[in-house]
Structure formats: structure tokens, C-alpha cells
Amino acid sequence: MSKFLNIEYEKYTLPNGLDVILHQNKKIPSVAVNLWYKVGSANERKGKTGFAHLFEHMMFQGSQNVEKEMHFKYIQEAGGSLNGSTSFDRTNYYESLPTNNLELALWLESDRMGFLLPALTQEKLTNQIEVVSNERRQRYDNQPYGLAWEKLFGQLFGDGHPYSWPTIGWMEDIQNFRLDDIKEFFRTYYSPSNASLCVAGNFETDNAKILINEYFASISNNVVVPKVNSVPVVRDRESTEVLEDNIQLERLYLAWVSDKLYGKEDAALDVLSDVLGGQKNSRLNKRLVFDLQTSLDASCFQYSGQFAGSFIIASTVKPGNTIEDLKKEIFAEIEKIKNEGISESELVRAKNSIKSNYIYSLQNISTLADQLNNYNCNLNEPNSFAFDVNRYEQLTQNDIKVVAAKYLKKNYAELQIIPRNEKV
Amino acid sequence: MIDRSVKPIETPELSFALPKIDQLGLTTDVKSYFVSRDDLPIVKLNLIIKAGSNNDPLGKKGLAHLTSSLIDEGAGEFNSLELSDQFELLGSTFNITVDNDSILFSILSLKENFEKTVALLSLIINEPLFSNEDFNREKNNVLTKVLQFKDNADYLADSSFQKLIFEDSPYSFPSFGLRNTLESITLDDVKSFYNDFIFTNIYGISAVGDISKSELERILVKYFPNNLAAQTKELEIKFNSESKNRIFLIEKKDAQQTEIRVGHLTNSRHDNDYFSKLVLNTILGGQFSSRINHNLREVNGFTYGANSSFSYNKINGMFLVSTTVDSQNTSAALKEILFELRDIKNGVSTEELNFAKSYLRKRFPSQFETYSKIVSILTSLIVSDRELDYLHNYEDMLSDVNKTSALKAAAERINNDNLTIVLAGNVEEIKKQLSDFEGFTTIDFEVEGAVI
Structure with missing residues (x-):
């Protein structure tokens, strides 16, 4: 299996600081171009949130040599697919195309990296403020339980922490985006030295290098990126928030501050989350959904970023049951793991499914390109597939018990979402 | 030195060959x-x-x-x-x-x-x-x-x-x-x-x-020694296709947005205008650069996205325009959708036609990129009673579509006098905006017992 986890690549850095990663696979008819900008919502500040995500929109609104909406149109006309996404720590932009159109993708990506601002107008901004507002309504405000994550992270990380606001931004901030601020944000973060370009799939290496050099090397690099102002979160007690929503069933969320991405205990926390709430026979699912049948679902995951992680449990209460009882059961299961640890079978199952999921994920060239960029940006080594899987392989039963005791303390953030009409 | 003001020229296309698709030697029914x-x-x-x-x-x-x-x-x-x-x-x-x-x-x-x-x-x-x-x-x-x-x-x-x-x-x-x-x-x-x-x-x-x-x-x-023998009886299904323009309102208390659905029944996937409809819809609302998404999102900012589709079951199918808009713009968005449904009947431009055909033809190979995608497309052929010919003839069938056949599909398959419109959201707010929809019957639709 290990040979499949060794992804050959070539990496070099252009004089302007842009990292370039090339991975060739001549068996497929397409080429993926993937660009990471090391800017996410954590780089924003209070009162000016949602900028990184806004650029996920503005970057498709045309640049100096590309008319509005033509970015999408050119890629689609060539038979490609494209998109972008924003997280706390980074924004990615990617397209996958028939191989004869590599140059098209490089032209488009380089034009918006180097020459976006001349084409960024108030009219485009005004339009996209409306679009993003509607995105926010559709995906958060008007979505059942849609405000859970921003409420939970706000409470968990505390006011002012870079992970305390949602990546899409607060509605008030979205409505008040100013062209000058937006431009300044772009100048600060969207520079070649703050980005990583991965080209993966079917292409000629020599030709790709020439094209990448022609399109990207001349883009000037004139910034020093400000550091994110993140201090370790100290939570010495639990906190609770109750939110009313247009829903039928109560849902409970519990969150703890945990280890950061690729931190020493990040993988063990992943496995702990799998044992608690991953598959059907996970501890919480068995207890709450199968045996007691008091919950409709129970899930658990470790969500980690560059500066901190969060360990989250969520469960929807069936009619006739209470959040208080649910909480007791959840904490009893956590105590069991803290005291008795997990079984060997639980560990093996978690490891096996993690390993096969890695292999399954290699099917898609676009996913592979994104993963190479992820490893490059976070670990400075694109070919970290084996390293990553090995983080899980080497875990022992005791490692899981240890992290449960270390992180799942009485300093959690609790969010209850309850039906609006329930209030008297 | 490259000239950034000019879109790069495509290098020659790689020829695409379908993967070899075998039939398994099992019982003949399968x-x-x-x-x-x-x-x-x-x-x-x-x-x-x-x-x-x-x-x-x-x-x-x-x-x-x-x-x-x-x-x-x-x-x-x-x-x-x-x-x-x-x-x-x-x-x-x-x-x-x-x-x-x-x-x-x-x-x-x-x-x-x-x-x-x-x-x-x-x-x-x-x-x-x-x-x-x-x-x-x-x-x-x-x-x-x-x-x-x-x-x-x-x-x-x-x-x-x-x-x-x-x-x-x-x-x-x-x-x-x-x-x-x-x-x-x-x-x-x-x-x-x-x-x-x-x-x-x-x-x-x-x-x-x-x-x-x-x-x-x-x-x-x-x-599976005893399982591989398809004996399922074909169901006889009748449709009531008679209707006229009507608007159904669904109450969703405190909603900030309105879910809009506009459409009607359509003919079978097996009819010979399948590819004309596919190209037509690609232009109308089938992808990001379509007329409907351009209008509702990029020009008006009413929505995060809007699309249209012809989708099929075993017997017939439906044509559907779908979007989510902020409540205040329900009527304005609906008018734009109805405008686009009328306007498409004036035909499509050569540029639009070429774009749609290029989009559909060139992305076809990507449907064979992953194991999962190949299984999906093969499964969809089996479920919809299509043969492998569909894959082999895809390019030819697509290339046969022209402005005349697209216009014919628009004329015959988009029925502006037979629209069912569903608006789910804050009904009180929506009703204030519906005075302009003459010729439409407005009906409050009770979902209890009907869909839940």
C-alpha cells in the first residue's frame, strides 16, 4: 500500500517567492491547477470580517485582461470545472481542465494574482455584496441550525480570537464592505510569496515550467505579510449559550479547545472523535441512538487549524427527551474512555478506515493537487501522504485515553439550539 | 514575452477514447x-x-x-x-x-x-x-x-x-x-x-x-447465486398533464428568503430531442454562465445561485427552474425568471450555441476520471434503460444540435402557459408582491399530509 502513498513531485520557488509544485500523471486526460493563498478569515479583524471569503467572489469578477464573468466562461468552454473555498487559515482556487488548456488556467490565475485591482470596481463590489448576503442567508441565517458554528466558535475561542468569527463574515460587516479596505486587503495578502501553485495531471514538465515562469515570474512581490494575532486560548470553566431557532428538535453542541492542525495530538484526537462519534458503532451512537434511543443522531469530530483546534460533539434530541439527560450520557461515555481507554478493535477499525479513505481520495486529481498544496503550506513538504497516514498508524490505545483526559475537561463551550416557540 | 491581453490559444486536443466497457458473463437478464x-x-x-x-x-x-x-x-x-x-x-x-x-x-x-x-x-x-x-x-x-x-x-x-x-x-x-x-x-x-x-x-x-x-x-x-434475475413487473403509470399557470404559496414562518420553483412536466429522455434540450438548457440555466444565473445573480444580486434543468425518470421528466432569493425580491426575481423563459423562445445566438456545445463536449471525458464517476455513469445508463450507444454516439448527437433544433426545443418543451410555481417562505411578505401576476391562480398550499 505504501507505494500508493508516495506521490512523486518536483518543487521549486520562483524569485518572487511563489512556490510551485508539479506532479505528473500521464494516464489521465486532464490537468488540475490549484492555488493556495495563505490568507483566511483568521487574517481579518473585528468589524472587518468576511474579506477572505469575499475574494472568493471578487476573484471571479474579472481582472485587467479578463472581463467580468469570463473567468468562469473560458474554463467552462474548455470543458473544465472550477471553484474556490475559504477556511480560517487559507483560501484555495482551483480548476481542472482537459490537458490542452493548461495555459488558459495559468493565464487566468496569474492575471487575477497580479492584475486584479485595476478591474475591481464599486459596481462589481455592490453586486457581490448582495450575492454574498444572499449566500449568508441561504447557508446560515435561513438554514435550520445554520448559526450553530459561528455561535459555538465565538463562545469557544472568545471575543477577538481570529477563529471566533465565521469565514463568511458577519452580515453587518458584509453590508459595509468598502472598496478601499478590500483593495488594501488584496495588496496585503495576495502576493506570490504568500501563495503556493500546484499543477497536477497530464502535462509536459518542461513546457509547464516555461509557461509558469512566463505567467507568474513577472508578478511583483512587494509585501511582508502581517502575522495573525493569536494568543493561546485559556478556558478555565465551562460556558453555556441557548439559541432559539425555527426548528422542531433541540440540538446540543459541546466544544473544547484542542490541538492544532498537525500538532502532536491532532491525530489522536481524530481517532478519539471516530471512536466517540464516527461510525454506527461509535460509543455515542451506540448509547444514544441504539440503546437509549433518545437521540436522532450523534456525531463527533476534531476540527483543527494552524493556531488551534476544536473538538466537537453534536447530538439532536428526540421528542420527549431533554438536553440535560443527553449531557449526562455524553459525559458518562467520555468518563469511560478517560478511565478505561478504548478497545484494540476500536483502534484498528479507526485506523483502517482512515487509511482506505486516503487511498480513495487519490482517485481525483483535483483533490490530490489540493492535498499537495495543503502539505506544502502546512508541513513544507508536498509529499507528506505517508507521513500523514503514519501519524495514525503509530497510535496506541493509551494515546487515545491520554488525549481524552488532557482535552475533554470541564472547560467546554456548550450551545443549545431550541425551538423558538418553546419559550414561554 | 507573453501578451497578457490575449487569451492563450489551445494546443491540439488529446483524442479521447472511452474506456473499454465489458459486459459480464452472468445470467442473461442481468x-x-x-x-x-x-x-x-x-x-x-x-x-x-x-x-x-x-x-x-x-x-x-x-x-x-x-x-x-x-x-x-x-x-x-x-x-x-x-x-x-x-x-x-x-x-x-x-x-x-x-x-x-x-x-x-x-x-x-x-x-x-x-x-x-x-x-x-x-x-x-x-x-x-x-x-x-x-x-x-x-x-x-x-x-x-x-x-x-x-x-x-x-x-x-x-x-x-x-x-x-x-x-x-x-x-x-x-x-x-x-x-x-x-x-x-x-x-x-x-x-x-x-x-x-x-x-x-x-x-x-x-x-x-x-x-x-x-x-x-x-x-x-x-x-449472489439466486439474486441475479430481474423479474420486476413494469408499473403502469398515468400522468395528469393538464394544468395552467398557477402559483402555490407555502408558509415558512420567519423565513428571510423565498424558495422559488418554476416548471412543468416534460417528455421522455428517450425522445429524439434529448440533446437539443440539453444544449438549450445549458444556455438557459444549466451552468454558472447561463442566462438565468447571470441575470439573477450577476446582474441583480437577488440570489447566491439560480439554475434550470430537464431531469428524467423512467417514463417522463420535469423542467424546473430553481433558486433561493431574499424575501423582498421574490416578485422581482420571479419576473426575471418568466422573462428568461419567454426570451429563450426567441432563439439562441451562435456564440451561445458554440459555447454550450463546447462545454458539453469537452467536459465529457472528465466523467470517466475517477472510479466512482465511471460507476455512476454506467449505473445511470442501466437505470434509465439506455444502451452503451449513448456514450459512443454522444459527440455526434451533440454536434447535430443547431440553432434550429434548439429553437424547436424551446418552442415545444418550455411551456409558458403551463407553469407550476411554488414559493416557499414568508407568505405575508410574498403576497404583498404578487399583484402583478395576472393570469396566475394563487393557492395556499398545505404541506401537512401532502409532502410531510
Whole structure:
């Protein structure tokens, strides 16, 4: 299996600081171009949130040599697919195309990296403020339980922490985006030295290098990126928030501050989350959904970023049951793991499914390109597939018990979402 | 030195050849497609049952779905949780999906664990436990989920639209069923459904992976000795296609947005204007750069996205425009949609036509990129009774579409006098905006008992 986890690549850095990663696979008819900008919502500040995500929109609104909406149109006309996404720590932009159109993708990506601002107008901004507002309504405000994550992270990380606001931004901030601020944000973060370009799939290496050099090397690099102002979160007690929503069933969320991405205990926390709430026979699912049948679902995951992680449990209460009882059961299961640890079978199952999921994920060239960029940006080594899987392989039963005791303390953030009409 | 002001010229296209698609040597009734591929050590397999929610008896809507929820709750010597552990131990994934026309059993596994994974799937199909306890729990869970559908305006809009245009046919019911029909389902009903429609009804197989054809045949024959004989009766389904322009309002208290659905029934996938409709819809609302998305999102900012589609079941299909807009702009957005539906009847430009054909032709190879995508496309051929010709002739059929055939499709297949419009949101706010819609009957639609 290990040979499949060794992804050959070539990496070099252009004089302007842009990292370039090339991975060739001549068996497929397409080429993926993937660009990471090391800017996410954590780089924003209070009162000016949602900028990184806004650029996920503005970057498709045309640049100096590309008319509005033509970015999408050119890629689609060539038979490609494209998109972008924003997280706390980074924004990615990617397209996958028939191989004869590599140059098209490089032209488009380089034009918006180097020459976006001349084409960024108030009219485009005004339009996209409306679009993003509607995105926010559709995906958060008007979505059942849609405000859970921003409420939970706000409470968990505390006011002012870079992970305390949602990546899409607060509605008030979205409505008040100013062209000058937006431009300044772009100048600060969207520079070649703050980005990583991965080209993966079917292409000629020599030709790709020439094209990448022609399109990207001349883009000037004139910034020093400000550091994110993140201090370790100290939570010495639990906190609770109750939110009313247009829903039928109560849902409970519990969150703890945990280890950061690729931190020493990040993988063990992943496995702990799998044992608690991953598959059907996970501890919480068995207890709450199968045996007691008091919950409709129970899930658990470790969500980690560059500066901190969060360990989250969520469960929807069936009619006739209470959040208080649910909480007791959840904490009893956590105590069991803290005291008795997990079984060997639980560990093996978690490891096996993690390993096969890695292999399954290699099917898609676009996913592979994104993963190479992820490893490059976070670990400075694109070919970290084996390293990553090995983080899980080497875990022992005791490692899981240890992290449960270390992180799942009485300093959690609790969010209850309850039906609006329930209030008297 | 490159000239950035000029779009780069494409280098010559790589010629694309379909992967070699084999048929398996199994019993003759079974449709089977297999693609051998070895760049990764994995195998993906779908078993296709040619029965689905349409086979639910009238008072027992939701039966196919509930049966599929229960069938993997224990089989052979394993109880429900043990069975799930077995899949996890192998690192394999297992899924069941149900729609009106079919039930799919899917597995994805590492090559080395493929036979063991098939053995588990065989247990599920041949020896499900169907215990009372599991039945009560799963039924209660489905009922609880149906209760939750009230939360989702998009579910209410979609299922109501389906209810309204497919009225009185089995396609008008959500696969999940309704609360009152679910209440009446018993464990015996589930067992009957299983015996009548699943046990000996594997109609199709599609598989892709790092395995030889003969090995795959050996495994399938070994583990499914009695299941591979499709005997499903074809259902007779009648449609009531007579309607006129009508607007249905669905109350979603405190909603900030309105879910808009506009459309009507359409003809079968097998009719010869399929490709004309495909190209036409690509221009109208089938992708990001379409007229409808351009208008509603990029010009007006009413929405995060808007699209249109022709989608098909085994017998006919539906044309649907779908979007979510802020409540204040419900009427304005609806007017723009109706404008686009009228305007498309003036024909499409050469540029639009070329764009759409290029988009559809050049992205075709990408549907064969991953193991999962290949299995999907092969499965969809089997479910919709299409032959491999569809894939072989795709480029030619597409290239035959021209402005005249696109115009004809617009004239014949977009019926602006026969529109069903569903608006789910804050009804009080929406009603204030509807005075301009003359010729439309406005009806308050009660979802209780109809779609939930």
C-alpha cells in the first residue's frame, strides 16, 4: 500500500517567492491547477470580517485582461470545472481542465494574482455584496441550525480570537464592505510569496515550467505579510449559550479547545472523535441512538487549524427527551474512555478506515493537487501522504485515553439550539 | 514575452477514447458493465434493483425507503452494530440509495478486501435479520426525520413541486414517505417488499476497479447465486398533464428568503430531442454562465445561485427552474425568471450555441476520471434503460444540435402557459408582491399530509 502513498513531485520557488509544485500523471486526460493563498478569515479583524471569503467572489469578477464573468466562461468552454473555498487559515482556487488548456488556467490565475485591482470596481463590489448576503442567508441565517458554528466558535475561542468569527463574515460587516479596505486587503495578502501553485495531471514538465515562469515570474512581490494575532486560548470553566431557532428538535453542541492542525495530538484526537462519534458503532451512537434511543443522531469530530483546534460533539434530541439527560450520557461515555481507554478493535477499525479513505481520495486529481498544496503550506513538504497516514498508524490505545483526559475537561463551550416557540 | 491581453490559444486536443466497457458473463437478464482499471488498488461496485418508491403501496408510502434503512441493520451472524464494524474493519464503505425507480447497493473497497466486502453485501441482500427491535427504532427515526423536514424550506419547495406536477402518480410522493403512511407500515410490509422487489431482483451491475473480469464474475456468481434475475413487473403509470399557470404559496414562518420553483412536466429522455434540450438548457440555466444565473445573480444580486434543468425518470421528466432569493425580491426575481423563459423562445445566438456545445463536449471525458464517476455513469445508463450507444454516439448527437433544433426545443418543451410555481417562505411578505401576476391562480398550499 505504501507505494500508493508516495506521490512523486518536483518543487521549486520562483524569485518572487511563489512556490510551485508539479506532479505528473500521464494516464489521465486532464490537468488540475490549484492555488493556495495563505490568507483566511483568521487574517481579518473585528468589524472587518468576511474579506477572505469575499475574494472568493471578487476573484471571479474579472481582472485587467479578463472581463467580468469570463473567468468562469473560458474554463467552462474548455470543458473544465472550477471553484474556490475559504477556511480560517487559507483560501484555495482551483480548476481542472482537459490537458490542452493548461495555459488558459495559468493565464487566468496569474492575471487575477497580479492584475486584479485595476478591474475591481464599486459596481462589481455592490453586486457581490448582495450575492454574498444572499449566500449568508441561504447557508446560515435561513438554514435550520445554520448559526450553530459561528455561535459555538465565538463562545469557544472568545471575543477577538481570529477563529471566533465565521469565514463568511458577519452580515453587518458584509453590508459595509468598502472598496478601499478590500483593495488594501488584496495588496496585503495576495502576493506570490504568500501563495503556493500546484499543477497536477497530464502535462509536459518542461513546457509547464516555461509557461509558469512566463505567467507568474513577472508578478511583483512587494509585501511582508502581517502575522495573525493569536494568543493561546485559556478556558478555565465551562460556558453555556441557548439559541432559539425555527426548528422542531433541540440540538446540543459541546466544544473544547484542542490541538492544532498537525500538532502532536491532532491525530489522536481524530481517532478519539471516530471512536466517540464516527461510525454506527461509535460509543455515542451506540448509547444514544441504539440503546437509549433518545437521540436522532450523534456525531463527533476534531476540527483543527494552524493556531488551534476544536473538538466537537453534536447530538439532536428526540421528542420527549431533554438536553440535560443527553449531557449526562455524553459525559458518562467520555468518563469511560478517560478511565478505561478504548478497545484494540476500536483502534484498528479507526485506523483502517482512515487509511482506505486516503487511498480513495487519490482517485481525483483535483483533490490530490489540493492535498499537495495543503502539505506544502502546512508541513513544507508536498509529499507528506505517508507521513500523514503514519501519524495514525503509530497510535496506541493509551494515546487515545491520554488525549481524552488532557482535552475533554470541564472547560467546554456548550450551545443549545431550541425551538423558538418553546419559550414561554 | 507573453501578451497578457490575449487569451492563450489551445494546443491540439488529446483524442479521447472511452474506456473499454465489458459486459459480464452472468445470467442473461442481468445488465452488467465493467471497466478494468489498475492505477489504484480499489474496486467500486453497484448492484441495481429495478424497483423503488414507485412500488410502495398507496397507503404505505415510504416503504421502499424504510426497507432500505432496515436491510443493513444486521444480517447473518452479525447484528446491526457488528455488521457496521465489519465494514469499518475492512476499510470499506457501504451505501444504499433509493429513488422512485431504483434501489442501489454500493460498495467501495481496497482490492485486497473486495471479496470480503462482497461477502458482507451478500449477507445483507440474502440474510437480513429484520428484527422487531431494529424495525421499531428505524421507523421511529424516519418519522422523526420527517418531522424535521418542516425546518427545510428547500425540501418543502422541492417535494411540493414534485407533488403538484406529478399529481396522482407514484412520482408525486417523496421517497421518505409521509407521516401518516409511515405510521401504518409494519415489519411484515417490509419483509414483503424485500421478498417481492429485492431478494431476487438484482437487475443490473456496474463495477470499476483493479480486478479481472473473470475474477469479478466468479465472485458475483459465488455470492449472489439466486439474486441475479430481474423479474420486476413494469408499473403502469398515468400522468395528469393538464394544468395552467398557477402559483402555490407555502408558509415558512420567519423565513428571510423565498424558495422559488418554476416548471412543468416534460417528455421522455428517450425522445429524439434529448440533446437539443440539453444544449438549450445549458444556455438557459444549466451552468454558472447561463442566462438565468447571470441575470439573477450577476446582474441583480437577488440570489447566491439560480439554475434550470430537464431531469428524467423512467417514463417522463420535469423542467424546473430553481433558486433561493431574499424575501423582498421574490416578485422581482420571479419576473426575471418568466422573462428568461419567454426570451429563450426567441432563439439562441451562435456564440451561445458554440459555447454550450463546447462545454458539453469537452467536459465529457472528465466523467470517466475517477472510479466512482465511471460507476455512476454506467449505473445511470442501466437505470434509465439506455444502451452503451449513448456514450459512443454522444459527440455526434451533440454536434447535430443547431440553432434550429434548439429553437424547436424551446418552442415545444418550455411551456409558458403551463407553469407550476411554488414559493416557499414568508407568505405575508410574498403576497404583498404578487399583484402583478395576472393570469396566475394563487393557492395556499398545505404541506401537512401532502409532502410531510
